[in-house]
Amino acid sequence: MEEIDRRIVSLLSRNGRMSFTELARQAGLSVSAVHQRVRRLETDGVITGYVALCDPVVIGLPLTAFVSIKPFDPAAPDDLPERLAGVTAIEACHSVAGDESYILKVRVASPSALEDLLQQIRTIANVSTRTTVVLSTAYENRPPEI
Amino acid sequence: MEEIDRRIVSLLSRNGRMSFTELARQAGLSVSAVHQRVRRLETDGVITGYVALCDPVVIGLPLTAFVSIKPFDPAAPDDLPERLAGVTAIEACHSVAGDESYILKVRVASPSALEDLLQQIRTIANVSTRTTVVLSTAYENRPPEI
DNA sequence: CATGAAAATCGCCACGC
DNA sequence: GCGTGGCGATTTTCATG
Numbered sequence: 001m002e003e004i005d006r007r008i009v010s011l012l013s014r015n016g017r018m019s020f021t022e023l024a025r026q027a028g029l030s031v032s033a034v035h036q037r038v039r040r041l042e043t044d045g046v047i048t049g050y051v052a053l054c055d056p057v058v059i060g061l062p063l064t065a066f067v068s069i070k071p072f073d074p075a076a077p078d079d080l081p082e083r084l085a086g087v088t089a090i091e092a093c094h095s096v097a098g099d100e101s102y103i104l105k106v107r108v109a110s111p112s113a114l115e116d117l118l119q120q121i122r123t124i125a126n127v128s129t130r131t132t133v134v135l136s137t138a139y140e141n142r143p144p145e146i
Numbered sequence: 147m148e149e150i151d152r153r154i155v156s157l158l159s160r161n162g163r164m165s166f167t168e169l170a171r172q173a174g175l176s177v178s179a180v181h182q183r184v185r186r187l188e189t190d191g192v193i194t195g196y197v198a199l200c201d202p203v204v205i206g207l208p209l210t211a212f213v214s215i216k217p218f219d220p221a222a223p224d225d226l227p228e229r230l231a232g233v234t235a236i237e238a239c240h241s242v243a244g245d246e247s248y249i250l251k252v253r254v255a256s257p258s259a260l261e262d263l264l265q266q267i268r269t270i271a272n273v274s275t276r277t278t279v280v281l282s283t284a285y286e287n288r289p290p291e292i
Numbered sequence: 293c294a295t296g297a298a299a300a301t302c303g304c305c306a307c308g309c
Numbered sequence: 310g311c312g313t314g315g316c317g318a319t320t321t322t323c324a325t326g
Binding site: 081 | 160200
Binding site: 296301306 | 311312313314315316317318319320323326
């Protein structure tokens with residue numbers, strides 16, 4: 001992937017609804033050339049999708065937390081992500097190195113919803129949890145430097 | 147915010163480039179009514195932006211980590227987010243409750259780039275760091291349940 | 293707030309280089 | 310791969326109920 005592709009990806013990761021016309025202007029190419037490149041970036045899996053970001057507070061999920069997970073049985077099968085996939089409060093699930101096995105990022109409506117969620121996670125997955133509550137978010141989802 | 151707005155936000159957070167025409171069809175409204183609502187959702191700060199998501203591995207940032215931060219001086223001013231804002235490897239910065247003060251999500255090209263980044267963070271902010279390396283990501287940036 | 297229609301803009305494809 | 314041209318679709322605005 002070279003210069004122009006990087007520029008296109010960078011522009012789209014800052015404004016996912018930028019028109020091909022504007023994209024072409026800022027990339028210094030014709031519209032059809034940009035069109036071709038964007039389609040290729042999509043099919044090649046460089047661009048994995050487009051999303052609208054929304055303020056979690058406004059949509060009723062003001063409480064964010066990171067939940068670190070340690071299985072009770074260290075030899076248990078590693079299928080926790082699938083087991084938890086249906087729990088929509090979980091925004092992200094990372095397998096990690098270190099003392100614990102997974103880190104989840106979760107969003108809920110209230111402390112008691114967090115309590116319920118943790119209970120649910122422990123039950124579904126037979127794990128212990130350690131929760132770090134987010135007090136404020138200075139920034140998140142910043143576009144990568146490409 | 148009521149039913150139709152929630153539906154619109156939900157659709158756009160799954161496909162940020164969905165056309166107004168398609169949005170209108172799925173929301174059961176005319177195109178211009180949907181247009182009006184989307185503009186309002188944007189200006190009201192419900193929808194905060196649109197982004198293309200891209201595969202960090204493909205763009206040369208295969209290593210993700212969470213960096214937990216504890217200031218050496220507990221009485222130091224709380225301006226760490228601003229001090230670190232220029233460091234583009236930092237994708238997110240959360241102030242958190244608990245033993246540590248902040249959690250950063252970072253993406254780098256290699257272990258040695260991570261080493262440099264940690265050094266940079268410690269120098270800029272006069273803090274100690276604890277780093278949890280991500281081994282694999284089952285999912286992230288999942289749209290919220292609205 | 294919703295609608296429908298008009299005007300401007302855009303997405304997309306075919307073609308030639 | 311890139312550019313040009315053109316047509317149908319989409320976006321955007323506006324007048325109206």
